[in-house]
Amino acid sequence: MARWGMVIDLDKCVGCQTCSLACKAENNVPYGSPEEHIRRTAPFWHKVFAVSHGEYPAVSLDFIPMPCMHCDNPPCVTVCPAKATYKREDGVVIQNFRRCIGCKYCIVACPYGVRNFNYKEPEEQEYFRPDPPPNRDDRGVWPYPRRVHGVVEKCTFCFHRIDQALRDGKKVGDDGVVPACAEACPAQTIYFGDLDDPESQVSQLLASRQWVRLREAMGTSPKVYYLLK
């Protein structure tokens, strides 16, 4: 069984947020107004935030694209009372909306703040998307055509794409089928693949460059790696 992971090259990221938008369009993540964004009730499965170092004129800026870390030891899975969030065999941490009771304990327990509560009933047809789009056959069924409010949502590593590709016998990762954020990135910042396969692009990158994982001290062992500038 593969162990899916992501490698993000911070040297290439320009902070254009294409990945965030591609994620919203792919997963039909509800739209949030600027007010909701400031109040932090707008859901973002994938976000890019800026980190500054120093004061003008000696200042630098890092852009950190941030999906769910899909930890090997996910605290959210430990605390979920309803078995609504669980780790699949391939390491992807999934949220099951039908089981989720909306207690928000996982949001509290997540050290990365990647979990989002759905605060309102999403409007129909928020994004322009020809439905079904002409060339969607290779990407599997649309996973979230409709939403309910009151449950917790998060990044899924686009598991529907992975599963469909495996069913069709296609290659997943590297130059094959990848999550929407990796596919959309104009700078090819995001790499996706099997961390257990020494031949995969992600393994090669991790072997050749310096990398960090976020909040390593939490012991969560994330599967999203960042290559340093």
Added chain:
Amino acid sequence: MSASANFVTIEGRSRGYRALILVLAVLTLAGFISFIVSYVAGHRLFGSSNVIPWGMPIVMAIYLIGLSAGLHVLAFLIYIAKQDRYREVIKAAVFLAIVLIFGAMVFIALDLGRPEKFWRLFMLFYLNNMSSMFAINAIFYTSYFISAVIYFIALMANMKRFSMVMGMVAFGWAMLTHGGTGAIFGFIEARETWFSSLSPFEFIFAALSSSLALLIVLLVFIYRYTGRNLKQELVSSLGSLVKGLLVGLLLLMVVGELTHIYAPARDAILYMLAGPYSWMFWTLQIGMGAVVPLVILYHPRAKQSTRWVVVASVLVVVGVFIKRFYLVIPGLAYPLHLYPGKMEGVWGAMGSFPLEPAEIILSVGIAALLALVYALGFKYLELLPAKESAEAKTEEKAPQAT
């Protein structure tokens, strides 16, 4: 033992009692409407956000669990410490404990994003993940509720030996219940302000002091408005219990906060202790909620005066509420530090928590429901000891719970 056979109901026909029932019923209805509206529209009507995901219902729930659990210390005092003077108030106290734990469970259910799925919390070992403190606490809450109800029935039926056994069981479960509630917070490593193995004990001490304080306030008011004579000695002995527990609570808080501050990752705790909302901590929680009551309860004359003990008790009840509020809401506000450097924009900003009307009305409504049930309890259940001298029951009024 002389009093235990002579428990009576109140008549409940006075103008004041009816007005109280009416007001509480209207507030309950408002709370129910507020719940329906927020259920249909979603939690966007609440003040919570992805930074501070828990709001007033959780504050109220853990506060009420504490108030409920602490009341069972009376059973411990009666049966183990052989303090018979508390027997005359035990029925009113146990009924209050049942009403409060019921209210806490209602608050937890209503805080869920999908309250219609609350039953999933009780699918123990089958649909539940038993490593979750929430699922473990579901065992504690239900068994505590059931044991308290059985204890209450045993008390009402005057089964002496069985009520003693059930009293001890209820006391044990009460401590487990509130310790478990503390563990919900204390076991979360991701939140520096919460992560502490002292949390369950701190919760238990806060529970015991606040619930005994609430009991003092309620008893003094009920006894006064029903024309009964509450022994001054009972009030001051309860007051000295509150005093001892408050000292214990302060000690645990000092040790806990010092541990947090000693570690280099102290930004979030400094925000709580010296940030913009730290006045709430220092003046309301420490000053008003602990230091002032301690001064009153240690004062040689004030501790003998019912009036001053009631003042101290009200301060403790409010202070522990502020403590819960401060733990849940400003305790989550400090942003998670995801990457070295200064996080720009909303992702690095402090969480905000507007007090939204839907949430406030909901909380007040459920509290009014509990007060309503408690007030009706005095009319239909034999909770109060019979009057010693005057048999006339003309003037009565029921209490305002929480």
